[in-house]
Amino acid sequence: MKAKRALAGSLIGILISITLFACSTSPKSGTAVYERRNQAVGIAKKAEGLYAHGRYSEALDLFKQALQLDIAVDYDEGIIGTRVSMGKCYAAANMDAQAADEYEQAERLAARLGRAELLASVSSYQAELKIKKGDYAAAQEQLLAALKKAGQNRAAQALILHNLGLCARAAESHEEAANYFSQAAAINLDLKERAEYASNCYMLSASLVKLGKAAVAREWALKALGADREAERSQGIAQDYYALGKIEGAAQNADEALFYYEKSLNVCLVANEADLAAKVLAELVSLCAERGDEASKARYEGLLLELKGLKAGK
Amino acid sequence: MKFRIKYAEQITGAFLLLAILAVCAVLAFIGINHRWFSKNYYYKTEFESASNISPGTSIYFKGFQVGSIARTRLNKHNAVDVDFYIFDTYYDRVTENSLIQLNVNPIGLGSQLVLVQGKGIKQLPEHSFIPRIDSEEGKRRVGMDLVDVPLKDDTIAQIIGGINPLIRNFSDMATGIGSAVKGTGTGSLADALRSARGAFGSLEKVSASMNDKVPGILDDLSVTMNSVKDISLKLEGISSDVKQFSAALSEPTGLAQRLVDPKGSLKTLLDDQNALYDRVTSLLDEVNSTLVNVNSISSRLNGEMPTLSSILSEGKTTLEKAQDVLEGLKNNPILKEGIPQKADQSQLFDSMRDEEF
Numbered sequence: 001m002k003a004k005r006a007l008a009g010s011l012i013g014i015l016i017s018i019t020l021f022a023c024s025t026s027p028k029s030g031t032a033v034y035e036r037r038n039q040a041v042g043i044a045k046k047a048e049g050l051y052a053h054g055r056y057s058e059a060l061d062l063f064k065q066a067l068q069l070d071i072a073v074d075y076d077e078g079i080i081g082t083r084v085s086m087g088k089c090y091a092a093a094n095m096d097a098q099a100a101d102e103y104e105q106a107e108r109l110a111a112r113l114g115r116a117e118l119l120a121s122v123s124s125y126q127a128e129l130k131i132k133k134g135d136y137a138a139a140q141e142q143l144l145a146a147l148k149k150a151g152q153n154r155a156a157q158a159l160i161l162h163n164l165g166l167c168a169r170a171a172e173s174h175e176e177a178a179n180y181f182s183q184a185a186a187i188n189l190d191l192k193e194r195a196e197y198a199s200n201c202y203m204l205s206a207s208l209v210k211l212g213k214a215a216v217a218r219e220w221a222l223k224a225l226g227a228d229r230e231a232e233r234s235q236g237i238a239q240d241y242y243a244l245g246k247i248e249g250a251a252q253n254a255d256e257a258l259f260y261y262e263k264s265l266n267v268c269l270v271a272n273e274a275d276l277a278a279k280v281l282a283e284l285v286s287l288c289a290e291r292g293d294e295a296s297k298a299r300y301e302g303l304l305l306e307l308k309g310l311k312a313g314k
Numbered sequence: 315m316k317f318r319i320k321y322a323e324q325i326t327g328a329f330l331l332l333a334i335l336a337v338c339a340v341l342a343f344i345g346i347n348h349r350w351f352s353k354n355y356y357y358k359t360e361f362e363s364a365s366n367i368s369p370g371t372s373i374y375f376k377g378f379q380v381g382s383i384a385r386t387r388l389n390k391h392n393a394v395d396v397d398f399y400i401f402d403t404y405y406d407r408v409t410e411n412s413l414i415q416l417n418v419n420p421i422g423l424g425s426q427l428v429l430v431q432g433k434g435i436k437q438l439p440e441h442s443f444i445p446r447i448d449s450e451e452g453k454r455r456v457g458m459d460l461v462d463v464p465l466k467d468d469t470i471a472q473i474i475g476g477i478n479p480l481i482r483n484f485s486d487m488a489t490g491i492g493s494a495v496k497g498t499g500t501g502s503l504a505d506a507l508r509s510a511r512g513a514f515g516s517l518e519k520v521s522a523s524m525n526d527k528v529p530g531i532l533d534d535l536s537v538t539m540n541s542v543k544d545i546s547l548k549l550e551g552i553s554s555d556v557k558q559f560s561a562a563l564s565e566p567t568g569l570a571q572r573l574v575d576p577k578g579s580l581k582t583l584l585d586d587q588n589a590l591y592d593r594v595t596s597l598l599d600e601v602n603s604t605l606v607n608v609n610s611i612s613s614r615l616n617g618e619m620p621t622l623s624s625i626l627s628e629g630k631t632t633l634e635k636a637q638d639v640l641e642g643l644k645n646n647p648i649l650k651e652g653i654p655q656k657a658d659q660s661q662l663f664d665s666m667r668d669e670e671f
Contacts (some may be wrong), residue, residue, distance in 0.1 A: 034656045041657040048662055070659070078659035085662035092664075121661060128666055155663055162665040169668065184665070199665035206671045236667075243671050276669060 040069035040078055044085065051089060052195065053236050054271055060089040078107045080118050087125055090117050096129055103129070117153035120146040124160045131166050140167040155196075158187035162200055169207060178207040198227035205243055209250070218247050229309050234271035242280055249287065258287055278307055349363045354399035356384065359414045360449075362393045366418055366425035373398060373414075375429040376464065381426070382402035400429070408444075410434025411460040415447040431462050 047062035063086045070078035083106035090099035103126045110118040123146035130139035143164050150156040165180030185200035201224035208217035221243045228236035241264035248256035261284050268277035280303040288297035319325070326629045344484050345351055364386050373381040381400040389395045400408050410608055411432025430447055432455070438444070445451040447461075 023397075037659045038461050044659055049662070051662060066659075075659070081659040081661035086663055088662045131666065159663060159665060166668065168667055193663065196663050196665055199667055202667050203665075206668060209671065239667055239669065242669075247671050279669065 010137050036069050037075050040066040052233050056089045056093045076113055080110050082124055084125060100129055117151050117156055119155040120150035125161055127163050136167045136170040155188050158184040172208040175208045178204055181224040182304045194227045194231040195233050214247055214251055235273055236268055238267040238273050238276055254291055329563045338469055353402045355405045356397055359396045359445045361396055364394045371427055373427045373429055380429055384417040407431055409436045410436045410438055411455050412444055413452045413461055414444050433460055433462055
């Protein structure tokens with residue numbers, strides 16, 4: 001009888017324990033609210049998607065919305081990130097002055113917060129503007145300083161290394177450039193940052209071409225293409241095909257080069273990449289002339305003229 | 315620890331018995347309602363045709379159902395033998411000399427079989443033959459006043475029955491009018507016609523006396539006509555004066571023209587064959603109709619404002635509730651990972667590419 005009572009008591013105890021445990025797993029009330037902050041993050045994600053598809057204006061609008069939300073809830077890290085992203089949008093649209101302004105505001109806030117890793121990434125983007133201007137020495141100096149600040153921020157490290165590679169390439173130090181790009185590619189591969197990895201591979205391929213290593217360059221260009229496909233980055237795909245066309249053209253593989261250039265052109269036309277399309281068309285005209293394909297040459301010339309006309313009209 | 319209920323089998327058995335009893339009770343009630351346990355007393359009758367007397371047709375007495383037809387069959391004389399029964403509760407109403415009457419609605423609204431009670435005191439034994447009211451035997455019994463023939467309670471039949479006395483009344487009235495016109499009748503109408511005849515006689519006498527006086531009246535009338543002629547001549551002179559005054563007004567230098575410049579705006583505006591006036595009138599009509607519409611819309615809006623306000627208020631409340639529900643769902647640990655976690659904002663990483671390759 002005692003045993004039965006003990007058993008019943010144990011069962012009741014277990015039931016009470018389960019009930020209490022279930023209550024303890026329910027969400028705690030009174031915790032901080034991140035609704036608007038998360039909303040801002042969501043909007044920024046959408047904007048990044050638009051940026052990846054080359055829709056810079058629309059991306060900029062969304063980033064502005066995200067910035068308003070970040071400011072409203074006083075989310076400083078968000079403000080820095082959004083301003084940097086807005087700077088990238090301006091830079092992509094060749095509005096470098098506006099880009100510099102956004103970077104500067106982000107830099108000030110990051111410095112105020114004492115966030116070295118954020119400062120590092122901002123510095124890297126500022127250096128990009130200097131690279132665009134051709135001020136490679138100043139850019140390299142800034143990047144080397146930023147690399148020290150990056151700390152454990154591996155994404156920022158990869159970005160800085162990539163930009164250092166660009167500076168080295170500008171200084172015709174292709175071996176050094178390839179080294180930087182390789183390091184950056186390794187980090188981004190590890191971080192599974194496909195689009196960034198594709199950019200590293202692309203530039204590495206370009207450096208290898210300069211070093212006369214066409215076969216290896218082709219491999220890296222194909223890796224870049226694969227990564228861009230995975231990231232569905234149209235601009236990157238068009239650039240990768242263009243690079244492959246150049247590599248095959250240099251290797252006298254006219255058919256392959258023609259194929260890659262045509263692929264690149266198709267993507268450019270769909271993705272509205274007018275500048276690159278003009279370059280690809282110029283290559284196609286030249287290639288068709290070499291092959292004696294007058295009809296195709298005339299067609300590409302016509303397209304090129306039309307494109308130039310459109311650009312002039314714009 | 316094993317849980318069990320004491321007397322489980324007994325309780326189950328009790329419930330089972332209760333259920334069986336309930337079913338029996340229900341069946342009993344149904345049987346009582348359908349007279350399964352009552353005795354019926356059967357009788358026979360005969361009809362010329364089986365139309366309107368199918369088995370199951372109810373038999374009424376004073377508006378109550380007292381029985382029903384059990385069976386019909388065609389006999390060897392081409393007549394229809396009908397077996398019917400009377401409920402035990404009305405068996406005592408089936409007395410000697412009773413008859414059966416089939417009332418068919420004259421406008422096709424069905425039929426009714428009626429028990430016509432005989433005036434005898436003796437109760438009619440079961441399986442007796444009860445004749446129809448329209449059979450020779452039935453007519454004989456009615457003629458001898460051996461049955462208590464009921465008044466028809468069919469409204470339509472009553473109306474149709476009431477038509478005959480009405481027609482008779484009309485006929486009497488027409489006869490009376492005819493007699494009065496002939497002068498052989500009596501009553502108010504005949505007296506009035508006789509007075510009228512006297513009045514016509516007096517009128518003839520008046521006409522004769524008028525014939526003598528008419529020449530004098532005609533002479534007086536001639537004098538009066540001469541006076542009217544003089545007045546007419548005077549009126550003609552006045553009319554001429556008025557005409558001259560009107561001509562003066564219509565002249566270019568006349569009074570009206572001096573008041574109104576013939577080339578002025580007023581003249582132009584007014585002398586437009588009512589175009590301006592018509593336009594103004596139509597505009598005023600349009601404005602009036604517009605104002606009516608605006609007034610109507612305004613009053614409708616005023617009427618709908620509380621509704622709109624309440625709809626908006628309800629919508630807002632519903633949205634708030636829906637938001638609460640969604641937040642609750644979002645926070646449900648079973649559906650998701652509880653309260654939304656803090657998301658960190660990343661920045662855009664996009665390494666530059668040298669397009670020159």
